[in-house]
Amino acid sequence: MKKLIASLLLPLVALPLQAAEPVEKLMDEARCYACHQLKDTLIGPPWQAIAARHVANRKLMLDVLARKIVRGGGGDWGDVPMVPNEFTSIDEARAMASWILDQQPKQK
Amino acid sequence: MQTRTLGFSVARTRSLRTAVLAAALIFAGGAHAASTLAGKVVDTNGKPLAQAQVIYERGINAKGASVMTVFTTADGSFRFPGSFDEKIGDNASIRVRSLGYQQIDRVLHNDGKDGITATFVVTPVDNQVAVAPASAWLSSRIKDRKQQSQFIMNCIDCHQVPASEQRNYAALIAEQHAADPLKAREHSWLMITKYMNFLSTWEFGRGSRADGSKIPVEATYDVKNGDDVAKVMARAFNDRLDTISGYKWGAPLLVNADTRIYEYEFARPNAVREAMLLGSPRKLYVADVAANHLFTVDIATGVRNTLEVPSDVLMSPHSLHRDKDGSLWVTPLFNSIVGHLDVNSTQWKTWRLRTPDNKNPGIHDLSFGWDHTLLTDENGRVWYSDIGNNAVGYFDPKDGSAAIWPAPASPGREKERTALYGLSMTKNRKEVWYSQLGNGTFGGFDIDKKQYIGPFQLPDVNAGPRRISIDDNDVLYLALYGSGQLAEFDTKTRKMIGVYDLPDTASTPYSTTWDPVRKVVWITASNNDVIYRFNPKDKSFGIIPLPREQTFLRMIDVDPETGVLITSYGNIVDISQGARMALIVDPGDNAYPKKLVLDGSGQHH
Numbered sequence: 001m002k003k004l005i006a007s008l009l010l011p012l013v014a015l016p017l018q019a020a021e022p023v024e025k026l027m028d029e030a031r032c033y034a035c036h037q038l039k040d041t042l043i044g045p046p047w048q049a050i051a052a053r054h055v056a057n058r059k060l061m062l063d064v065l066a067r068k069i070v071r072g073g074g075g076d077w078g079d080v081p082m083v084p085n086e087f088t089s090i091d092e093a094r095a096m097a098s099w100i101l102d103q104q105p106k107q108k
Numbered sequence: 109m110q111t112r113t114l115g116f117s118v119a120r121t122r123s124l125r126t127a128v129l130a131a132a133l134i135f136a137g138g139a140h141a142a143s144t145l146a147g148k149v150v151d152t153n154g155k156p157l158a159q160a161q162v163i164y165e166r167g168i169n170a171k172g173a174s175v176m177t178v179f180t181t182a183d184g185s186f187r188f189p190g191s192f193d194e195k196i197g198d199n200a201s202i203r204v205r206s207l208g209y210q211q212i213d214r215v216l217h218n219d220g221k222d223g224i225t226a227t228f229v230v231t232p233v234d235n236q237v238a239v240a241p242a243s244a245w246l247s248s249r250i251k252d253r254k255q256q257s258q259f260i261m262n263c264i265d266c267h268q269v270p271a272s273e274q275r276n277y278a279a280l281i282a283e284q285h286a287a288d289p290l291k292a293r294e295h296s297w298l299m300i301t302k303y304m305n306f307l308s309t310w311e312f313g314r315g316s317r318a319d320g321s322k323i324p325v326e327a328t329y330d331v332k333n334g335d336d337v338a339k340v341m342a343r344a345f346n347d348r349l350d351t352i353s354g355y356k357w358g359a360p361l362l363v364n365a366d367t368r369i370y371e372y373e374f375a376r377p378n379a380v381r382e383a384m385l386l387g388s389p390r391k392l393y394v395a396d397v398a399a400n401h402l403f404t405v406d407i408a409t410g411v412r413n414t415l416e417v418p419s420d421v422l423m424s425p426h427s428l429h430r431d432k433d434g435s436l437w438v439t440p441l442f443n444s445i446v447g448h449l450d451v452n453s454t455q456w457k458t459w460r461l462r463t464p465d466n467k468n469p470g471i472h473d474l475s476f477g478w479d480h481t482l483l484t485d486e487n488g489r490v491w492y493s494d495i496g497n498n499a500v501g502y503f504d505p506k507d508g509s510a511a512i513w514p515a516p517a518s519p520g521r522e523k524e525r526t527a528l529y530g531l532s533m534t535k536n537r538k539e540v541w542y543s544q545l546g547n548g549t550f551g552g553f554d555i556d557k558k559q560y561i562g563p564f565q566l567p568d569v570n571a572g573p574r575r576i577s578i579d580d581n582d583v584l585y586l587a588l589y590g591s592g593q594l595a596e597f598d599t600k601t602r603k604m605i606g607v608y609d610l611p612d613t614a615s616t617p618y619s620t621t622w623d624p625v626r627k628v629v630w631i632t633a634s635n636n637d638v639i640y641r642f643n644p645k646d647k648s649f650g651i652i653p654l655p656r657e658q659t660f661l662r663m664i665d666v667d668p669e670t671g672v673l674i675t676s677y678g679n680i681v682d683i684s685q686g687a688r689m690a691l692i693v694d695p696g697d698n699a700y701p702k703k704l705v706l707d708g709s710g711q712h713h
Contacts, residue, residue, distance in 0.1 A: 029377075031683060033325055034306035035299075042325060043299045074280050079292040080299045081280035087376065087683055 021092075023099040030069075030088050032096070038103060045077045051104035058101050065097035066090055142191035142709050147226030149184045149204050152212070156184025157230055159361045160206035163655045164188065164708075171710045172410050173370035174689070177655040179363040179696075189368065190707025196224045204228040205655060207239045207357065234353045241636035241657060242268040243614035244355035245275070249344035256614060257570035257590035260635075261546070262337050264589075264616050266308065266680050268635045271658050273685050275349035282348045290342055297345075298338035302329040311379070311681050314398070315422050315442025358611025362641060362650040366696030369655060370706055372405050374412070374688045382663045383676040383690035384428045386436055387451040390667070390704070392674070394690045395425035397441045398682045402449075407692065409710045417447050418456050429474045430665065431482045437474055439492070444468040446490075446503065461503050461510040469503075469512055470496020475533040475540050478580045480621050480665060483533040485555050491540045493531040500528065500540055500553045515542070518549035518563050530576035530619075532584060534599060541584050541599055543573035550576070550586060552599060566595060567607065575619030575663055577629065583644070585629045587617035594620065594631060594642055611649050612636050619663045625671060626699045632661035632675055639664065639673065639693065652693060658686030671700030 027033065035043035054061040070093050074081025085093070145164065149157045160180045168174050171193050180186045196202075196216070204211045213229035236244070246269060250256045263269050270278065277300065286292030309328040317323070331337070372392060374380055379398035385407070386393055392405040393415075400422055401414045417423055417438065424441035431437060431448075438447040444461040461469050475491040477483030484490055489502040494512050501512030515528055525546030533540050539561065541552045548571035551562030566573065572590030579585070583605065586595040592613030596605040610617055615633035617640070622629055631640040637659045641650040652673075654661075662678035673693040679686035694704060 029683075031307055031310060033322070034303050034310075034328075037325070043303055072277075072280065074284060079284055079286050080296045081277065081284065083277065083300070083303065085683075086685065 023095050026088070026092050027096055027099075030085050030092075030096075035082075043080060044082060047100045047103040048105050051101050055101050055104045061101065062094055062097050065100065066093035069093040069096055142193060143196040143222040143224055144188070144191050145196060145202070145224045145226065146187040147185070147224075147228065149180045149186065149206075149228045149230060151209075152229060152231055156180070156182065157204075157206060157209065158182045158184065159363050160184075160204050160209070160230070161653065161655050162186045162188075162226075162228070163203055163205055165201040165203075166192075166194070166708065168373045168375060170194070170410055170708065172408060172706055172708045173692075174373035174410070175369075175371040175655065176706075176708065177369040177371070179365065179367045181365045185365075187365070188707070189705050190709060190711055192708030193710065194708065195222065202226060204230055205239055206230065207355065207653075208232055208236055210238065235351045236355050237350055237352055240352045240355045241612075241615075241638070242271045243612050243616070243633075243636035244352050245270050245345075245349060246635065247612060247614035248352070248355075250340065250614075253591070253613065254568065254570070255340070257568050257572070257592070259337070259340055260592075260614070260616055261570045261572050261590045262333055264635055266304075266311075266660075267684050267686065268658055268660055270345055270349060271686070274345070278345045279348040279350060282346075290346075293342035293346060294338045297341040298331075298334055301331045301334045301337055305329060305331050305334075307681050307683070311398075312441075315424060357638065357651050357653065359640070359649040359651050362652050362695055362697075364696045366694070366698065367652070368694045368696065368706075369652075370407070370692040370694075371655070371687070371689045372407070372410070372691065374403055374690075376688060377682045378403075378688055379678075379680050379682045380676055380688045380690065381426055381441075381678045381680065382428045383674050384430055384436065384665050385667050385672070385674045385692065386430065386434055388434075391451070392690050392692070393428065393436055393449075393451070394676065395428055395438065397424040397426050397680060400424065402438070403690075405690070407706055415449070415454060417445075417458070419445055419447075419458060421445075423447070427471075427473055427663065428665075429476065429482045430480065437482055437490075439471045439474060444471065446471060446474075446492075448505070457505075459503060459505070459508045461508070463501070463510050463512055467497055467512060469494045469499070469501050469510060472529055473531040473575065475531050476577060477533050478535055478578050478582075478622060479624050479668065480577060481668075483537060485533075485537050491531065491533060491555070493528045493542055495527045495529060498526050498528045498544070500531065500542055513553065513558060513560070515544065515551070516560050516563060518544065518547045518565060521547040521549060521565070521569055523547070529574055530586070532576050532578035534578065534582045535580065539599065541576065541578065543576050543586055545572055545574060545589070548572070548590075550584075550595075550597070561602070564597070564602075564604070566591070571595075574617075577620045577622045579622040579629075579644075580624055585620040585622065585642075587620045587631055589616050589618060589634070592616065594629070596644065606647065608642070608647060608649075610640060611651065612638075615640075618661055621664045621666055623666045623671070625666075626697070630664050630666065630673060632664045634660050634662075639675070641695075652695060654691075656687055660686055667704070669700065670702045670704040671695075671697075672704050 072084030209230040381395040394403040423445040426441040427439040429437040436449040472495040499512040503510040529545040530543040548566040570590040571588040573586040584597040616635040629642040639652040664675040
């Protein structure tokens with residue numbers, strides 16, 4: 001019986017130990033590249049611009065950007081609202097937001 | 109050939125299931141009696157509500173269907189068949205859905221032996237937003253029929269419009285408070301068409317894209333008619349799109365106390381396309397165009413497996429065809445591979461077709477006969493519609509040889525959008541008949557003479573004929589996606605019998621299937637969450653409403669033993685919203701000698 005219970009619990013225990021998906025793969029799967037690039041404006045602003053605007057307030061903006069990735073919204077960069085990404089989890093979105101905030105242009 | 113259960117081998121799955129069942133008994137402290145579920149739906153004055161859906165959402169791991177739906181009778185009562193293994197308590201997701209009504213209360217009473225009686229109280233509402241299909245907005249906002257069919261042909265290839273996704277987006281745009289709202293809406297909708305073109309390129313590029321390779325994004329933004337589409341949307345969808353009233357189904361509901369809908373959900377990610385019921389005992393076989401496999405579902409127990417197509421390239425199973433012997437033919441989204449599956453042995457045979465002049469046929473449909481099974485010509489050759497080369501063709505399963513014949517031009521109608529789509533074969537096996545998406549044309553092909561018959565033009569160039577079927581008198585039925593109509597054409601006399609408006613012309617009918625026992629045509633509608641029935645005798649329509657929105661319906665099949673209908677919600681872009689389900693619909697008319705009854709305890713009656 002102990003073996004049986006252990007075998008049932010094993011997948012639950014193992015879950016947190018699984019390696020996280022690389023952020024860029026998550027962003028590819030969420031089709032972020034449909035609207036955003038690193039340096040150039042497509043449909044949405046470039047990630048460097050987002051980082052430059054928000055990195056000083058990183059702790060707060062991690063949550064704000066993560067929620068915006070999941071829920072969408074608009075008004076920050078022009079007339080075109082961002083589409084929601086309802087199949088992206090909030091943890092995945094936080095990882096994406098962290099990666100975006102790391103993209104601020106390097107000082108020359 | 110490999111059989112897997114979503115990450116586990118079959119042997120491991122069995123042991124895991126045994127373990128899970130044993131554990132469930134341990135933690136529950138022993139088995140409980142099976143639950144039954146019945147009740148009544150009334151309004152606030154106690155007046156019964158007839159033909160309302162009662163929907164029990166049980167979850168993807170339920171024993172049997174993920175969601176079961178029954179309908180109320182004239183006295184408002186309903187009863188789910190058989191019993192459920194699970195205990196049904198106050199947290200159970202059971203609700204009532206009916207156009208123009210809102211559920212305001214629910215009381216569950218347990219008789220002490222898990223016999224559950226549910227009483228639902230509903231009230232009439234003006235705002236039908238919770239139930240009205242996408243077509244309700246489309247038909248009320250774009251009333252000009254020619255503009256409507258053109259818009260449908262531009263926009264509704266992959267998803268409903270305006271489904272809740274677009275309506276939510278319309279609400280975001282409406283809240284922008286731009287200096288020039290119309291220009292801002294046009295700009296936003298144009299950006300969305302570009303975004304969706306990227307999604308489309310991503311999806312339809314799977315077959316030729318190397319792992320990890322990037323798509324040249326800006327090259328995907330070139331949307332033909334994009335500015336025109338954006339202008340139409342900016343004017344038609346110019347508010348929050350969160351209210352709608354006055355929508356009517358437009359034809360009698362065909363449902364009664366015996367009508368049942370069994371929906372089977374599949375975990376994301378996937379792009380469920382088509383479904384068919386095969387084997388003994390019956391299993392659902394479901395194509396996933398986002399991968400190289402079929403899902404199978406034991407319809408009684410709900411146990412899912414995957415069946416990999418043995419192909420070293422991604423073929424993406426798309427169209428499914430039942431053979432007379434109960435085996436399954438599968439055609440691809442991406443290339444020229446045809447697969448045949450013996451469902452009893454799970455043995456595959458595949459052919460990669462190439463014509464003598466080195467063309468790769470882009471197969472869409474194989475030749476359906478009057479009973480919606482594969483029909484070969486007198487030499488045993490399988491005929492197909494070739495969407496890539498705008499041709500009809502055959503292949504010989506004996507040696508894999510293949511040939512195609514490009515279709516003639518449709519006079520005065522542009523060639524660039526033309527794609528030969530649906531296919532049916534006459535009963536004498538001497539002609540195949542086809543539809544052409546994009547130019548409102550259809551025609552036939554004489555197999556012996558290798559000559560085309562026709563072409564025949566539908567009145568609207570954007571009629572958009574898609575999947576077709578043929579009856580036992582060689583009458584052809586064409587679902588006209590763009591114009592929201594059904595065409596009835598006699599292939600023997602080469603005469604059009606009639607072109608009929610569907611009860612909702614923005615419903616985007618995708619496929620027709622002749623039902624040889626009921627002598628009716630079943631029609632799936634992609635944009636309005638219903639299945640239509642057409643009776644050729646009196647040219648009347650009836651409706652079976654489905655229990656959710658975004659039911660982007662694809663091909664429909666009729667089980668030859670029991671007469672249940674099998675179809676699927678084919679939201680093809682794997683990140684789009686909309687349920688990923690195959691479904692079995694029992695119209696409840698007892699038209700076939702055998703009856704299929706499924707309950708929630710793993711029983712199959």
